Amino acid sequence: SLFALQAVFDMCSEWDNGGKKRKEPGVIGKVEAGPMGEDGRGWGERCGDMYKIVDKVGEGTYGEVYKATPPPELNIEAGELLALKKVRLENEKEGFPITAVREIKILRQLRHKNIIKLREIVTGKQEAVDFRKDKGSFYLVFDFMEHDLMGLLECGLVTFTQELNCSIMKQIMEGLAYCHDRNFLHRDIKCSNILVNNKGQVKLADFGLARLYEDDKERPYTNKVITLWYRPPELLLGEE
Numbered sequence: 722s723l724f725a726l727q728a729v730f731d732m733c734s735e736w737d738n739g740g741k742k743r744k745e746p747g748v749i750g751k752v753e754a755g756p757m758g759e760d761g762r763g764w765g766e767r768c769g770d771m772y773k774i775v776d777k778v779g780e781g782t783y784g785e786v787y788k789a790t791p792p793p794e795l796n797i798e799a800g801e802l803l804a805l806k807k808v809r810l811e812n813e814k815e816g817f818p819i820t821a822v823r824e825i826k827i828l829r830q831l832r833h834k835n836i837i838k839l840r841e842i843v844t845g846k847q848e849a850v851d852f853r854k855d856k857g858s859f860y861l862v863f864d865f866m867e868h869d870l871m872g873l874l875e876c877g878l879v880t881f882t883q884e885l886n887c888s889i890m891k892q893i894m895e896g897l898a899y900c901h902d903r904n905f906l907h908r909d910i911k912c913s914n915i916l917v918n919n920k921g922q923v924k925l926a927d928f929g930l931a932r933l934y935e936d937d938k939e940r941p942y943t944n945k946v947i948t949l950w951y952r953p954p955e956l957l958l959g960e961e
Contacts, residue, residue: 769843769860784809786867795840802865803840807858817859820929825861827905827928832873835918837898837926838864866916866924873917885921891922898923906934907948 765911771792784807786926791797828839845858865869871890873879893915900907907925930946941961948955 730786741909762863769805769845769858771858772803772843772862774805778804787860803862804865805843805861805912806863807860810858821859821861823931824928831900831903831905833896833899834922835892835924836899837866839925856880863926864924866918866922866926868917869913869926870915870917870923871912874912887918888921889915889923893925896923896925900931903930904934907931909948911948911951912924 723749730844757860772789774788775788777785778788787805787807788802789805791801791803797803808818810818825842828837832838840862843860843862845860879885893910897907897910907928908930909927910925914925915926916926918924932942944956944959944961947956
C-alpha cells in the first residue's frame, strides 16, 4: 500500500551513507491523514476503473492527465469533473518515482484555495495479484482545472487586463505564502504549473520538485531544480 511505501522511504532516509543516524527535518503544521471510509477503503485502495475517462487533456515527462467523471461515493456535485494524473513508471529502475512520493506527501499536508487539491490515489488494477502479470498504473486524483496559464497566454483569446493580472498575481502570492509559512519550497513555478479555471480561480500545481526547507548548512539542496528556462542565475552557476 501507499503507507507501506512511505514507511520504507522514511526508514531508508533515516540513515546516511556512513551508517550513522541523521536528524530528519520535521514537518511543520502537518495535516494528519483522515480516517478510512465507512466502506473500509482508504487512500490508495480504490481502483481507477471507478472513474469514467472523458478525455485526455495533457501529457509530459511526468505522465498523462485525463479528465474524468467521479464515482458516486465521492459525493461530488453533479457535473463536476476530476483530473487523473497518471504516474509514469515505464522508465523507473527504483520502482515508484521519488518525485511522485514527494508530491503525494506534501500535497496531503497542504490545504489552501490557491493550491491544487489532491483528493486520493487510485491504482489501475483491481486486485494486487494483477500487478504480477504486468506493470500497473497509479493515478493521482485532483480537482479539475480547465486551463493553465501557458495555454491562456498562447491561445490569444483572453484579454489580460490590469485587473486580471493583479488577481492572478495575488492568488499566486497567497498560495506561495501558504507554502512558505509551512517551510515548503515549490521549486518549479512556471506558467504551465499555474492552473486557472473558468471562474478565474488560480491554483499552484505540480509539486514533484517541492521540498521541506530548513536553514541547515550541512544539508545543501540540489540546484537541478526549476525548468531550465526559468532557473535563477545563481542556481545555473552552481549555488546550492
